Amino acid sequence: MNDTAAHTEIQPEWGGHAPRGARSVFNRIVKEGANVPLFLSQTLVSALRDVGYNHTTSAVCEHIDNAIEWGSTEVRIYFHQHSRRGGRGRPSYKFDVIVLDNGRGMDPKVLRAVMAFGGSLRYDNREGIGRYGVGMKTAALSIGPVLEVYSWQESAAFYRMMLDTESIGNDSKNLVTLPDAEFLDSLPPEIRDTLTTPEAFPRDSSDQDLLTSHPEELTERLGPSGTLIYIPDCDRLTYRSAKSLVEHATKETARIYRRQLAAGLCLYVNNRRIEPFDPTYSLPSARHGKINGLQETTSRIICTPTVDIPESEDSHVTHPVTIRLFRLPIEDWDQQPRKVLKNDLRIYDFEGISFMRSDREVHNGRHQGIVGKWSSADHWWRLEVDFPAALDEAFGVSFNKQGVRPKSYVVDLIKKTIRDELRVVREHIKRYWSQRVTEQAQPKLSEAERRATEAEAMMATLLPQPRPRTEEEQRVLDENLRTLSVMVKREGETDDQAFERVQESRYVVVFKHDEDAAFYSVETQHGRVILTLNSAHAFFDKLYKPLSEIAARAALPGAVDDGDDDESGVDPELAKRAAEALVSLQILLLTLGRTQAEMTLNNADLHPVFRTVRKTWSNNLEVMLHQG
Numbered sequence: 003m004n005d006t007a008a009h010t011e012i013q014p015e016w017g018g019h020a021p022r023g024a025r026s027v028f029n030r031i032v033k034e035g036a037n038v039p040l041f042l043s044q045t046l047v048s049a050l051r052d053v054g055y056n057h058t059t060s061a062v063c064e065h066i067d068n069a070i071e072w073g074s075t076e077v078r079i080y081f082h083q084h085s086r087r088g089g090r091g092r093p094s095y096k097f098d099v100i101v102l103d104n105g106r107g108m109d110p111k112v113l114r115a116v117m118a119f120g121g122s123l124r125y126d127n128r129e130g131i132g133r134y135g136v137g138m139k140t141a142a143l144s145i146g147p148v149l150e151v152y153s154w155q156e157s158a159a160f161y162r163m164m165l166d167t168e169s170i171g172n173d174s175k176n177l178v179t180l181p182d183a184e185f186l187d188s189l190p191p192e193i194r195d196t197l198t199t200p201e202a203f204p205r206d207s208s209d210q211d212l213l214t215s216h217p218e219e220l221t222e223r224l225g226p227s228g229t230l231i232y233i234p235d236c237d238r239l240t241y242r243s244a245k246s247l248v249e250h251a252t253k254e255t256a257r258i259y260r261r262q263l264a265a266g267l268c269l270y271v272n273n274r275r276i277e278p279f280d281p282t283y284s285l286p287s288a289r290h291g292k293i294n295g296l297q298e299t300t301s302r303i304i305c306t307p308t309v310d311i312p313e314s315e316d317s318h319v320t321h322p323v324t325i326r327l328f329r330l331p332i333e334d335w336d337q338q339p340r341k342v343l344k345n346d347l348r349i350y351d352f353e354g355i356s357f358m359r360s361d362r363e364v365h366n367g368r369h370q371g372i373v374g375k376w377s378s379a380d381h382w383w384r385l386e387v388d389f390p391a392a393l394d395e396a397f398g399v400s401f402n403k404q405g406v407r408p409k410s411y412v413v414d415l416i417k418k419t420i421r422d423e424l425r426v427v428r429e430h431i432k433r434y435w436s437q438r439v440t441e442q443a444q445p446k447l448s449e450a451e452r453r454a455t456e457a458e459a460m461m462a463t464l465l466p467q468p469r470p471r472t473e474e475e476q477r478v479l480d481e482n483l484r485t486l487s488v489m490v491k492r493e494g495e496t497d498d499q500a501f502e503r504v505q506e507s508r509y510v511v512v513f514k515h516d517e518d519a520a521f522y523s524v525e526t527q528h529g530r531v532i533l534t535l536n537s538a539h540a541f542f543d544k545l546y547k548p549l550s551e552i553a554a555r556a557a558l559p560g561a562v563d564d565g566d567d568d569e570s571g572v573d574p575e576l577a578k579r580a581a582e583a584l585v586s587l588q589i590l591l592l593t594l595g596r597t598q599a600e601m602t603l604n605n606a607d608l609h610p611v612f613r614t615v616r617k618t619w620s621n622n623l624e625v626m627l628h629q630g
């Protein structure tokens with residue numbers, strides 16, 4: 003095969019959107035033997051747009067990281083919605099993303115150098131957050147095709163650098179180089195407008211605390227140094243609405259940067275200040291501290307072991323990792339309304355472990371390898387694992403700093419360190435749980451009794467009620483009810499509790515164990531319909547008890563709609579439906595009791611008929627339920 007033949011054979015099979023500049027460079031290299039740059043900028047810059055950031059917020063976090071690292075005390079994020087796109091269908095908008103900080107800024111030479119992929123003032127520095135030299139560039143291009151960086155170290159002296167994927171792609175030089183930073187004495191008008199006018203969301207502009215609403219004050223307000231990242235016309239945002247973008251960023255950054263926020267960092271998203279949210283509920287200044295009605299405002303720290311983890315499995319160089327185990331104040335918080343638990347405390351939003359790298363959360367989740375099998379009771383404890391960037395390889399942190407994939411020796415070390423304490427915490431929660439179930443099994447009034455009592459007023463025929471007119475009559479009635487309450491007292495109930503229950507309710511359900519009796523019996527005493535269920539009958543064993551066992555799971559703390567089965571294998575949603583079915587079954591029996599009471603009221607002859615029906619029905623039911 004001669005040279006000419008080889009040249010004509012090589013035909014790159016590139017796609018239709020391949021950058022023009024890249025084609026020329028590639029052809030020159032292949033056909034003319036031109037110099038080969040190690041990185042082919044024209045294609046690589048587009049390929050890098052696909053570096054996977056989980057979410058728009060995680061890409062924005064790279065810029066927040068940089069701002070924090072370079073001394074900012076105030077960082078402002080904007081999702082600026084600016085025009086309606088034409089066309090049919092659902093309206094969609096264009097967004098510019100801006101991250102503004104008041105940190106140290108960059109001098110023009112540094113600014114130019116750090117625009118290069120890999121360009122960094124802190125490459126491989128393991129003392130802070132950034133170390134790879136790519137975050138600012140890849141994160142920005144992952145959401146939009148153009149990145150503009152403005153930086154200043156003196157008021158009204160802005161330097162600008164730009165990366166535009168399209169023009170880089172069209173560049174036909176072998177080696178793409180960046181021009182000098184451009185000097186500007188003010189920011190471009192579209193950026194000035196964004197910084198000085200309220201955003202489309204939050205809708206109520208009184209929720210927005212602008213940097214300044216006076217454009218003439220802007221330069222002064224930007225301060226003597228700072229940096230502004232501008233990503234216009236973003237084409238790859240996770241959401242299409244300002245509301246979703248802002249709300250997600252608010253929720254995530256409140257947790258990810260909780261320590262910096264608690265230490266005083268002012269972070270704004272669309273002009274709304276972010277409060278720290280601490281999923282371990284241990285930072286006193288975080289959001290949960292401001293919720294009304296909580297007796298306990300912080301979780302209990304159970305242990306804080308430190309474990310030395312080697313940089314790699316066979317390395318002798320180790321770094322300390324601190325693990326904190328917290329138990330949430332279940333006794334107090336479980337008494338709170340569900341809305342408070344879900345929306346304010348957000349107990350169910352977070353699961354298991356928060357991995358903190360250099361004081362900033364990089365990952366959270368259950369991590370079964372460390373904590374084992376998960377059940378819904380596990381919403382009531384938290385682990386926080388603090389590791390330094392020196393252990394990035396051990397924890398499997400990649401350059402976009404979102405997520406961890408700890409090596410198995412790391413998993414084993416952490417697991418061993420907290421295993422015993424975690425077991426004790428889980429046992430505590432389980433104990434609380436089963437105690438609550440016992441209490442719930444003896445409610446003051448069962449749901450069925452309560453509903454039946456409430457519905458009583460709407461019945462066509464009213465059952466006669468004792469109406470004491472004198473104090474003496476009242477005393478006699480109370481005495482009778484007290485005697486009755488002793489008869490119907492439930493296990494674990496005091497005399498007074500039973501009396502109160504009988505006073506409040508027109509329906510009373512009692513259980514009795516009697517091998518020879520029917521599965522139910524009904525009588526009326528002092529205006530109360532008393533339904534006795536026989537726990538010795540097959541009806542109880544085969545229908546009532548199994549249903550109440552499933553239903554009992556619905557009352558448990560942490561029985562939430564997270565789509566998970568708890569350890570008993572009962573889906574919480576199913577348990578709730580079983581609880582509802584149980585109430586209906588009780589009501590079915592209470593109405594049977596009431597119907598008999600109502601019918602015998604004017605016709606005492608019916609008593610023996612009902613007795614026979616009950617006896618025969620019970621026998622037949624027993625036989626049939628025991629079949630098969």
Ligand SMILES: Nc1ncnc2c1ncn2[C@@H]1O[C@H](COP(=O)(O)OP(=O)(O)OP(=O)(O)O)[C@@H](O)[C@H]1O
Pocket residue numbers: 064065068069072103105106107108116121122123124125131132133134135136137138139228229401
């Ligand atoms: N907001 C900022 N203020 C001051 N300097 C900044 C800012 N953002 C970026 N820089 C400079 O740009 C450099 C490159 O930032 P970039 O995020 O790309 O990489 P890095 O932070 O060094 O490492 P990593 O890829 O881990 O984030 C930084 O090292 C820093 O010198």
Ligand SMILES: [Mg+2]
Pocket residue numbers: 064067068132133136137138
């Ligand atoms: Mg960085």
